[in-house]
Amino acid sequence: MPSPLSAKPKGPGVQEAQRLIQSHKNGAWTELVQRYGKSFYYQGTLVTCDAQLVEQLLMQRVHTRTRSLVYKKLNQIIPLAPGLLFMDEEPWQRRLQAIMPAFTKARVDTYAGYMHDCIVRYVEQWGTTTTIPDLYCEMVHLNAEHLFRAGLGLDIQTECARELGKALIDYKFDLMDPNARLDWFGFSEKQLWRLPQFVKAQWRRRQKVRQLRKVVETVKVDNRCAQGLNWLQTLREAGFSNEEVTNEVNHLYGAYNALDYAITGAFYELGKHPEWTVLLRNELSEVLGPEGYPTRDTFQALPHTLRFMKEVFRCYPVSMGVSRRTGEELRVGELTLPAGQEVLVLLHALHHHPDYWDQPDVFNPDRWKEEPRVPYAYVPFLKGPRHCIGRHLAELNFVLVLNVVLQRFDIQVHDREVALAPYMMPRFERELACTFTRLN
Numbered sequence: 001m002p003s004p005l006s007a008k009p010k011g012p013g014v015q016e017a018q019r020l021i022q023s024h025k026n027g028a029w030t031e032l033v034q035r036y037g038k039s040f041y042y043q044g045t046l047v048t049c050d051a052q053l054v055e056q057l058l059m060q061r062v063h064t065r066t067r068s069l070v071y072k073k074l075n076q077i078i079p080l081a082p083g084l085l086f087m088d089e090e091p092w093q094r095r096l097q098a099i100m101p102a103f104t105k106a107r108v109d110t111y112a113g114y115m116h117d118c119i120v121r122y123v124e125q126w127g128t129t130t131t132i133p134d135l136y137c138e139m140v141h142l143n144a145e146h147l148f149r150a151g152l153g154l155d156i157q158t159e160c161a162r163e164l165g166k167a168l169i170d171y172k173f174d175l176m177d178p179n180a181r182l183d184w185f186g187f188s189e190k191q192l193w194r195l196p197q198f199v200k201a202q203w204r205r206r207q208k209v210r211q212l213r214k215v216v217e218t219v220k221v222d223n224r225c226a227q228g229l230n231w232l233q234t235l236r237e238a239g240f241s242n243e244e245v246t247n248e249v250n251h252l253y254g255a256y257n258a259l260d261y262a263i264t265g266a267f268y269e270l271g272k273h274p275e276w277t278v279l280l281r282n283e284l285s286e287v288l289g290p291e292g293y294p295t296r297d298t299f300q301a302l303p304h305t306l307r308f309m310k311e312v313f314r315c316y317p318v319s320m321g322v323s324r325r326t327g328e329e330l331r332v333g334e335l336t337l338p339a340g341q342e343v344l345v346l347l348h349a350l351h352h353h354p355d356y357w358d359q360p361d362v363f364n365p366d367r368w369k370e371e372p373r374v375p376y377a378y379v380p381f382l383k384g385p386r387h388c389i390g391r392h393l394a395e396l397n398f399v400l401v402l403n404v405v406l407q408r409f410d411i412q413v414h415d416r417e418v419a420l421a422p423y424m425m426p427r428f429e430r431e432l433a434c435t436f437t438r439l440n
């Protein structure tokens with residue numbers, strides 16, 4: 001194994017890396033860094049899960065000022081992409097200022113009750129026993145219900161709001177079309193055969209964008225529903241054009257997807273660990289009562305739930321990696337990165353490296369009785385100036401859904417061995433069928 005401390009640690013060739021990811025499934029990312037070291041070069045990018053380097057990249061402002069070229073390219077390639085995540089400098093500041101107030105800890109607590117009611121209404125449709133063919137798809141719809149009300153201030157009974165909801169969900173699923181996905185780990189000529197399908201998909205997406213812009217332009221915020229984040233109104237009032245509002249709304253909705261995926265992972269794990277279902281259900285019902293709901297203020301009274309949530313975010317990070325670009329020369333150990341070096345931080349590998357975690361492949365919420373032994377080995381929402389702005393909302397939403405579902409239903413997952421698909425944006429490789437059975 002080459003030394004991670006050599007001046008330019010060499011990584012795999014692209015075909016080798018992609019083969020390894022296909023064959024090792026969930027374990028591929030840890031396998032990569034075990035074979036090539038915590039930091040290695042791959043197609044000109046430094047790939048790393050070195051916690052010390054991660055700390056510097058996230059926390060030193062100089063390395064957070066300029067966005068990675070990968071994000072800038074994605075911003076150009078994907079129709080509707082331009083949004084906070086891909087921006088830097090003044091455009092990023094301007095959007096952040098407009099949107100940030102809706103995401104503070106105190107503010108998200110004010111819509112907990114409202115979100116709770118929407119989630120209760122949604123799961124009431126499940127009846128006594130409901131078999132769901134695809135858990136992820138169900139979570140997308142469950143979260144969309146309250147998001148469109150609280151996040152967009154829309155009365156979802158109106159045709160226009162329903163049309164917008166459908167268009168946003170449709171666009172999101174389209175981006176994950178396996179024939180036209182962009183999030184491979186590296187690029188090889190072998191992928192060129194997908195080009196025609198990709199071009200076709202781009203054309204289709206552009207049509208969808210035009211449709212979405214039209215709906216956003218005409219959709220009216222209903223003040224009775226607009227008790228929450230209300231991105232539409234906020235962005236309109238801050239003077240953004242219809243195109244910018246559409247981009248950002250789609251972007252924020254896309255970011256919400258991380259939560260749909262994490263909650264899917266949570267129910268998948270609960271289906272496999274019924275003892276945790278009972279533990280969490282008892283804790284939630286004792287602390288909150290059968291009709292109650294959590295706020296961020298009540299989190300500290302829910303230690304088992306919080307441990308479980310942390311473990312889900314460790315095992316199901318939003319992306320296998322996030323890209324960064326150094327703002328000046330950076331030295332960590334024997335590694336020296338010049339200014340402008342593209343870096344890919346491997347979140348999944350960081351969250352599973354055996355140097356940082358005991359039995360990293362075991363889903364064990366009890367590991368969180370203690371803090372991780374290495375700082376920055378756990379950064380599901382990142383840290384520092386470019387951390388996730390939706391963290392408080394995401395955590396609240398996560399516990400709200402667990403509370404409503406576990407206090408009413410048992411979960412049975414039909415297939416207990418579903419691996420993750422071999423892309424940077426993780427998804428389960430096939431549909432997760434499950435049955436929710438109402439408790440007596």
Ligand code: HEM
Pocket residue numbers: 084085086252253255256258259262313317318322323379380381382385386387388389390391393394
């Ligand atoms: C489980 C849920 C979530 C996880 C694990 C998560 C994680 C992350 C991570 C790792 C980033 C940094 C990406 C990068 O810089 O490359 C990020 C950025 C971001 N997240 Fe989240 N996220 C979650 C939910 C949400 C939600 C619900 C929203 C809001 C609707 C949201 C909004 C954003 C935005 C706007 C950014 C870009 C911030 C910036 O670049 O300044 N996220 N998220």
